Amino acid sequence: MNIIRTVRSVAFSSIPNRTLSTTRSLSTPSAQYTAFEVNDKTGIATLTLNRPPVNSLNLELLTEMRNCLKDAETNKCKGLIITSSSNSVFTAGLDLLEMYQPQDERVKSFWTALQSMWMELYGSKIPTAAAINGHAPAGGCLIATACEYRVMLPNFTIGLNETLIGIVAPKWFVSAFLNVVPRRVAEQAITQGKLFTTAEAHNVGLVDDVVNTKEEAIAKCEQFIGSFKNVNPYARALTKQQFRIKELQELEQQREKDLQIFLGLIMQPSVQKAMGIYLEGLKKKSKKQ
Numbered sequence: 001m002n003i004i005r006t007v008r009s010v011a012f013s014s015i016p017n018r019t020l021s022t023t024r025s026l027s028t029p030s031a032q033y034t035a036f037e038v039n040d041k042t043g044i045a046t047l048t049l050n051r052p053p054v055n056s057l058n059l060e061l062l063t064e065m066r067n068c069l070k071d072a073e074t075n076k077c078k079g080l081i082i083t084s085s086s087n088s089v090f091t092a093g094l095d096l097l098e099m100y101q102p103q104d105e106r107v108k109s110f111w112t113a114l115q116s117m118w119m120e121l122y123g124s125k126i127p128t129a130a131a132i133n134g135h136a137p138a139g140g141c142l143i144a145t146a147c148e149y150r151v152m153l154p155n156f157t158i159g160l161n162e163t164l165i166g167i168v169a170p171k172w173f174v175s176a177f178l179n180v181v182p183r184r185v186a187e188q189a190i191t192q193g194k195l196f197t198t199a200e201a202h203n204v205g206l207v208d209d210v211v212n213t214k215e216e217a218i219a220k221c222e223q224f225i226g227s228f229k230n231v232n233p234y235a236r237a238l239t240k241q242q243f244r245i246k247e248l249q250e251l252e253q254q255r256e257k258d259l260q261i262f263l264g265l266i267m268q269p270s271v272q273k274a275m276g277i278y279l280e281g282l283k284k285k286s287k288k289q
């Protein structure tokens with residue numbers, strides 16, 4: 001078998017050392033918020049989000065994620081698993097500080113990086129799976145629904161809660177959600193800004209499986225990726241593309257328009273005010289804990 005080389009990673013203390021001797025990682029100075037490892041035996045890549053305290057998705061994290069996704073595909077990994085180094089948060093979604101009182105050039109780069117990362121993940125040729133080992137609101141749910149398989153640990157939450165913050169989930173956030181949840185459930189949940197508990201998410205099909213530990217979650221993802229072992233990867237990729245090409249083309253063709261709509265919406269004074277209040281509430285809650 002052609003052994004996959006590990007592409008990029010960071011060494012960080014919050015992730016316990018893997019006992020799996022066949023997993024190799026290289027330190028690269030450019031990776032600040034992610035670890036990227038490839039198991040030489042299975043050929044499966046694991047991308048671990050590591051931006052404490054809550055893995056909020058800022059420009060740098062999104063850029064790193066995209067690079068890892070590209071590397072996984074270029075190196076013909078058998079599949080990709082996304083998980084978190086935190087014990088309680090998969091990712092808290094987009095970094096609200098990127099959108100609150102933003103700087104013009106940075107916020108444009110931020111949204112463009114999000115578009116690119118999502119297109120890379122949603123359109124990935126290799127099997128993708130999310131081991132959701134913590135809360136996954138908004139952008140966290142977006143990442144999970146871009147994957148082909150989701151397994152979640154109990155007693156966390158997942159969903160598109162944008163309306164509760166006074167923002168709107170863009171069409172491509174919604175269409176990926178609609179791939180996994182019936183339309184009526186999706187419309188009600190997204191308009192309400194509902195965060196599903198793990199059990200509720202499982203019940204409506206937003207997650208495929210529920211397990212008790214991160215190790216079990218990774219094993220489930222590996223099992224899912226392994227289920228394609230007798231399938232021709234090229235045929236699989238083209239078949240997957242048929243299901244996803246419409247959303248990908250739509251965003252690709254409308255990237256600039258999507259950016260302008262995003263900027264127009266978040267720069268509205270009422271939206272900035274709502275975001276400020278929401279952030280204040282988060283900070284107060286955090287101080288009380």
Ligand SMILES: CCCCC/C=C\C/C=C\CCC/C=C/C(=O)SCCNC(=O)CCNC(=O)[C@H](O)C(C)(C)COP(=O)(O)OP(=O)(O)OC[C@H]1O[C@@H](n2cnc3c(N)ncnc32)[C@H](O)[C@@H]1OP(=O)(O)O
Nearest residue numbers: 056092093094095096135137138139168170262282283286
């Ligand atoms: C008409 C057509 C329109 C088309 C639409 C087009 C454009 C639309 C425009 C915009 C779309 C934007 C889409 C947005 C997507 C998003 O993802 S927004 C982010 C949503 N995320 C959330 O609501 C989650 C908020 N966080 C939490 O609920 C909790 O933090 C938690 C994830 C449950 C974890 O809880 P806990 O472990 O208790 O941690 P704390 O709450 O104590 O938080 C620790 C610190 O982290 C800060 N923080 C939390 N989340 C975020 C975040 N998303 N961004 C930035 N910072 C965050 C929190 O304030 C604490 O900070 P301090 O330690 O107090 O400094």
